Amino acid sequence: MGNPGLLWVIRHGETAWSLSGQHTGRTDIPLTPNGEQQALALAPIIAGLSLARTWTSPLQRASRTAELACCSATHEPLAMEWDYGAYDGLTSAQIRESVPGWSVWREGPQGGETAEQVAARAQQIIDRHLALEGDKLLVSHGHFSRILAATWIGLPPQAGQYFALDTATLSCLGYEHGRRVLRLWNRR
Numbered sequence: 001m002g003n004p005g006l007l008w009v010i011r012h013g014e015t016a017w018s019l020s021g022q023h024t025g026r027t028d029i030p031l032t033p034n035g036e037q038q039a040l041a042l043a044p045i046i047a048g049l050s051l052a053r054t055w056t057s058p059l060q061r062a063s064r065t066a067e068l069a070c071c072s073a074t075h076e077p078l079a080m081e082w083d084y085g086a087y088d089g090l091t092s093a094q095i096r097e098s099v100p101g102w103s104v105w106r107e108g109p110q111g112g113e114t115a116e117q118v119a120a121r122a123q124q125i126i127d128r129h130l131a132l133e134g135d136k137l138l139v140s141h142g143h144f145s146r147i148l149a150a151t152w153i154g155l156p157p158q159a160g161q162y163f164a165l166d167t168a169t170l171s172c173l174g175y176e177h178g179r180r181v182l183r184l185w186n187r188r
Helices: 016-020 033-047 060-069 092-098 115-131 142-152 157-162
Strands: 007-011 051-056 135-140 170-176 179-187
Touching (some): 007 060, 007 142, 033 170, 051 060, 060 135, 135 142, 142 170, 142 179
Parallel strands (some): 051 135
Antiparallel strands (some): 007 170, 170 179
16 A cells, blocks of 8 residues: 545535534535535635545535535545434434433434444545545535544544534544544634
8 A cells, every 4th residue: 555645524514504503414404605605715725735536425515515615526425424313403402302411422313323333434434545545535524524533543433522523624634653643623
């Protein structure tokens, strides 16, 4: 294997549900006008990167962010957001009304994916990245990207809860002294 390079990660721009705190898994909602402006603001940063490949979740909030921030990107279904099952569209407070103390990181969603299943998808993205030369860009989602980061540095998926990630931010998974590290996180 040659040089797999860096794995740059963008969380999609703002949506109505990211504003309201609703869990947005597989519901395919658009960016807000502000979310489109956020994505456009990333363009000068992305233009300075030398990318071998660009992947995006096929959900419109991510693919539109990719389109506005940089370029066309290959749809990568593995990069879709956590499947929240019956909790899609609900806030944590709404879920806690029937499940006191609930946390997506501990209990996971009813009828959706477990954190370990999301981490398995993240590992497939990492494996694909490592098998190819050069820097890559992945445009994805908040919880998925947080689990991707935890998986990258060898932590359990639940450690993703400690990596806050705002909309339309740039992060970078890379190396230091031969170890996988977070080179950049949550940059606007």
